[in-house]
Amino acid sequence: MxxxxxVGRSLAPVTAHVEPGRLRFFRExxxxxxxxxxxxxxxxxxxxxxxxxxxxxxxxxEMMDAEQAFEFLDVLGADLKQVLHGEQRFTYLAPVMVxxxxxxxxxxASITDKKGGAMTLAVVETKVTNQHGVHIADCSRTVxxxxxxxx
Amino acid sequence: xxxxSNRQLAVGDRVLRKEFPPISRHKLALYCGASxxxxxxxxxxxxxxxxxxxxxxxxxxxxxxxxxQALTDAVHPPRLRSFATRFIAITQLGxxxxxxxxxxxLVEHNGERCAKLALTTKDENGDVKLAGEAVIAI
Numbered sequence: 001m002x003x004x005x006x007v008g009r010s011l012a013p014v015t016a017h018v019e020p021g022r023l024r025f026f027r028e029x030x031x032x033x034x035x036x037x038x039x040x041x042x043x044x045x046x047x048x049x050x051x052x053x054x055x056x057x058x059x060x061x062e063m064m065d066a067e068q069a070f071e072f073l074d075v076l077g078a079d080l081k082q083v084l085h086g087e088q089r090f091t092y093l094a095p096v097m098v099x100x101x102x103x104x105x106x107x108x109a110s111i112t113d114k115k116g117g118a119m120t121l122a123v124v125e126t127k128v129t130n131q132h133g134v135h136i137a138d139c140s141r142t143v144x145x146x147x148x149x150x151x
Numbered sequence: 152x153x154x155x156s157n158r159q160l161a162v163g164d165r166v167l168r169k170e171f172p173p174i175s176r177h178k179l180a181l182y183c184g185a186s187x188x189x190x191x192x193x194x195x196x197x198x199x200x201x202x203x204x205x206x207x208x209x210x211x212x213x214x215x216x217x218x219x220q221a222l223t224d225a226v227h228p229p230r231l232r233s234f235a236t237r238f239i240a241i242t243q244l245g246x247x248x249x250x251x252x253x254x255x256x257l258v259e260h261n262g263e264r265c266a267k268l269a270l271t272t273k274d275e276n277g278d279v280k281l282a283g284e285a286v287i288a289i
Binding site for chain 2: 022025026028029030031032034036037046047048052054055056059060061062063064065066069070080081082084085086087088089090091092095140
C-alpha cells in the first residue's frame with residue numbers, strides 16, 4: 001500500500017533544455033508534418049519566435065532531463081511493473097520553443113485508494129517556468145498503482 | 152490544414168478526425184528514446200511478461216501524442232489552452248488508432264471565447280483507448 005503521508009512532498013526539480021535535435025527526433029517518431037512545428041517561417045507566422053513544441057512534449061522534457069525519471073516510484077514505494085498512467089493534463093499559459101530552458105517543480109498532490117485498496121491513484125502536479133521566470137504551463141499526471149493484495 | 156478560427160464553431164461540430172498507421176515495435180523503441188520514457192514494459196518482451204502482460208504495449212503518452220497531433224492539425228497550435236486525457240485501456244501492438252474530437256460547449260475562459268472539445272482515441276475495433284478534453288480559444 002502507498003504511504004499517504006507523502007502527500008505534499010516535492011520531488012526533485014528538473015531543469016530541461018528544448019534542444020532542436022531531440023525535438024526533431026520526437027517529431028519524426030510521431031510523423032509530425034504540421035509546418036508550425038517543422039518550419040521556422042510558419043512558426044513565426046503563427047506568432048512564435050522559434051519552433052514551438054507539440055502539446056505533449058513537456059512530459060518528455062521532464063523525463064529526459066530528470067536525474068531520476070522514476071523518482072516518484074521510490075516516493076510511492078512502488079515499482080515499474082505495478083504502475084500504469086491513468087490520466088494526464090496540460091494547461092498551457094505561454095509558448096515553449098526551441099532554445100528555452102524550463103524548470104519543472106513536481107509535487108505529490110494527492111493519494112487516493114480505490115477498489116478496497118486494490119489500487120491507489122497518485123497525482124503528481126508540476127509547475128513549469130521558463131528561463132525568464134514566466135510560468136508557462138501546469139502538468140498533472142495520475143499514476144495508477146496496482147497494489148499487491150493478499151489473495 | 153483546417154483552421155478553426157475561420158469558421159463559427161457550434162456545439163456538436165466535429166473538429167478533428169485523423170487515422171494513424173499500425174503501431175510497430177520499432178515505433179515504440181523510437182518513442183522510448185524520443186520521449187525519455189525508458190520504461191522497459193513498452194519495449195522489452197521479457198520485462199512485460201514478468202509484469203503479467205502477454206506482450207509489450209504502447210506508452211500512454213505515445214497515444215496521447217498522436218491525439219495531440221490530430222488536435223493541432225485541426226486547431227492552430229497557439230489557440231490550445233489545455234489538453235487532458237484519461238488512459239482508458241492499454242493500446243496493443245499493431246493497433247490502428249483513430250483520433251476524433253467534437254465541440255461540447257462554448258465558454259468564456261479567462262476572458263476569452265473558447266470551445267471545449269471532447270476527444271477520443273479508438274483502435275480498429277472501436278475500443279476506446281483515450282478519452283479527453285481540450286479547451287481552445289476561438
